[in-house]
Amino acid sequence: MNELHRPGEIVPVSGICECDCGQHHEVSTDVAGHRFPPLHNGCTDSGWTLKTAAGSA
Numbered sequence: 001m002n003e004l005h006r007p008g009e010i011v012p013v014s015g016i017c018e019c020d021c022g023q024h025h026e027v028s029t030d031v032a033g034h035r036f037p038p039l040h041n042g043c044t045d046s047g048w049t050l051k052t053a054a055g056s057a
Contacts, residue, residue, distance in 0.1 A: 006047045007038045014054035021046040 004020055005011070011030040019026040021043040028037055028048065036048050 002049050004047045004049055005036050007036050009036050009047075010034070011036055013050060015050050016052045017048040018051045019043045019046060020049050027051070 005017070011017075011032050011034050014030065014032040017028050017030050017036070019039055021039070023043075026040060026043060030036060030048070039046065039048075
């Protein structure tokens with residue numbers, strides 16, 4: 001669940017992802033089969049990690 005995904009990669013599992021830059025300031029709701037979005041807000045040299053899979057509590 002803590003696997004790092006780079007912007008542009010295919011989303012393997014739908015859910016809420018968080019930027020892995022260490023500032024915890026950007027989240028994204030991603031759908032399996034779509035591509036991860038670009039990073040914003042000063043995030044550099046990082047990617048997305050899944051925080052909550054869709055359908056999980």
